Amino acid sequence: MKNIVVLVSGGGTNLQALIDAEKSEGLGGGKITCVIASKPDAYALTRAADNGIKTRVLARRDYADVAAYSKAMADALKEEQADLVIYAGFMTILDEQVCDAFRYKMINVHPALIPSFCGKGYYGLHVHEEALKKGVKVTGATVHFVTAECDAGPIILQKAVEVRNGDTPEILQKRVMEQAEWKILPRAARLFCEGKITVKDGITVIDD
Template identity: 35%
Template structure:
């Protein structure tokens, strides 16, 4: 079982989905720790209910991003974490953490990047922008994390048709259902199947199949 850390800032619905997939034997990972920047995050309470170690580390506690990254590393290294999985985590990942986990930090975004991405684009902000733009198709992007917001190599994308949606909230519900199904499957590929990253592209050493 690959030890992973999950970072979450809020309710952590994708975190819950990962836990359930692990319990069902569909994801070959062990969540070694949940990290949050928010002491009131519902994800923390769920982690405690599940017996998963949880820790609050906020960047405001440190003089700069480098010290913040060092604190995160201090929480991860003793637990031998191999991958970091972002599940609604709203803080920028420090450069020294990215250096320590090259192409092993993964994020999920509720739109088809590079559209509707970048700094400040998360959660309902994304769905509101999608709704206001009048597009008929949005989607889910799972990508590796680099030092720029939502700009790392794309691992997988799935479109979601929204032409009949009448509100951003309806878009959010439809997209979230896809996130919960897709994230565990793609994470399973990443931790179990040989691959290499060349520039912005991921090359798999064997065929992978659409999780639909």
């Protein structure tokens, strides 16, 4: 069994998708063993507790800078013997102390088709606002490995979602979550735990 540690900051809808997937079809031999939140009031902690999953709070505000917070997170992940770390709405930047220690063992879901609408400042509703401003006809979600550079790690999975007339950022956000994020994040976790993802020259190869 591979230990999956999920990092959260807010409501935890992506966490719920992972929990539901684990219950219904499994995560390829992986098990969510701990949820770590960057905010003590994150509703994701309630979702975890309701499903019997261990929780920890590592509040960003308790640390002077990114380096101190990253060291604490790296230590926590090692304590939890994490085989896979999943960002599920985790809104705090971690530096190379974590990324190097868990190289190609950390994945994130981003609500756009990378390399579009990604990088610093592109998070949450901002992503969908920018997509609508540009008038794109297709958007979607991407699961990628986490590196020290924001949204720049090797892409694992992507799924496209139609942009419709009359969409607001909120409506588009909901569609992207339902049609893409909640589907490809559990699938990526399953592929990882089954040992079906390899990285060659910065590009993933999926043995599916």
